[in-house]
Amino acid sequence: MRSLKLAAVAIVFAALSACTATVQNFSNQPFPSDVEKLSMEEIEATIIEAASARDWIVQREGEGHLKATYAPRSHSAEVAIAFDKKNYSIIYVDSTNLNYNGTQIHRNYNRWVNNLRQDILRAVSARAALAN
Numbered sequence: 315m316r317s318l319k320l321a322a323v324a325i326v327f328a329a330l331s332a333c334t335a336t337v338q339n340f341s342n343q344p345f346p347s348d349v350e351k352l353s354m355e356e357i358e359a360t361i362i363e364a365a366s367a368r369d370w371i372v373q374r375e376g377e378g379h380l381k382a383t384y385a386p387r388s389h390s391a392e393v394a395i396a397f398d399k400k401n402y403s404i405i406y407v408d409s410t411n412l413n414y415n416g417t418q419i420h421r422n423y424n425r426w427v428n429n430l431r432q433d434i435l436r437a438v439s440a441r442a443a444l445a446n
Contacts, residue, residue, distance in 0.1 A: 333413070333420055333421055334413055334418040334419060334420060334421060335418065335419065335420075335421040335423075335424050336417055336418060336419075337406050337414070337417060337418070337419045337424070338423075338427055338428065339403070339404065339405045339406055340402075340403060340404045340405075340427070340431050341403045341405070342402075342403055343403065343404075343431065343435065344400065344401055345399070345400060345401065345402065345435070345438055345439070345442075346439050346442065348439075348442045348443065348445075349399060349400070349438055349439065349442040350399045350400065351442060351445050352399070352438070352441060352442055352445055354377060354378060354398075354399070356441065356445075357397055357399065357438060358374070358378075358380070358397070360434075360437045360438050360441045361380060361395060361397065361402070361434050361437070361438065362380070363437060364430075364433040364434050364436070364437035364438075365380075365382050365395075365430060365433070365434070367433065368384070368426075368430060368433060369386070370382040370383065370384045370430060371383045371384075371385070372395075375394075378396055378397050378398055379395070379396050380394070380395040380396075380397075381393070381394055381407070382395055382430070384426055384430075388410075388411050389409070389410060389411045389412055389420075389422075390409060390410040390411070390412075391406075391409045391412060391423050391426060391427070392406075392407040392408040392409065393405060393406060393407055393427060393430070394407050395434075402434060402438075404427055404430060404431055404434075406419075406423075406427075409423065
């Protein structure tokens, strides 16, 4: 009976472990060189549009600094987005109901942030390509 309980605990622990991953931060992700012809305001507006398209709520913290929150159902994730004309970064700030323990977090967080990263790069690159 005792071994059955230990096996059940091990299965539950393994299932919970499979749902977590190391927190992904994206530091100094390069923009294509033609992004330099955009103003900081244009870059900021494009980042906000890209994030908003995936239901992130974005607040301006200062020039080149945004805070974005994604809150599906009872979960939430907050990230800091820093940018200039050459690079951008997306860094974990806080979360709710994502089992964050200092290094590990629910794997959905990484999927959400990676989608945000790709959307920002795609949108800013497209805007730069259309700029004069």
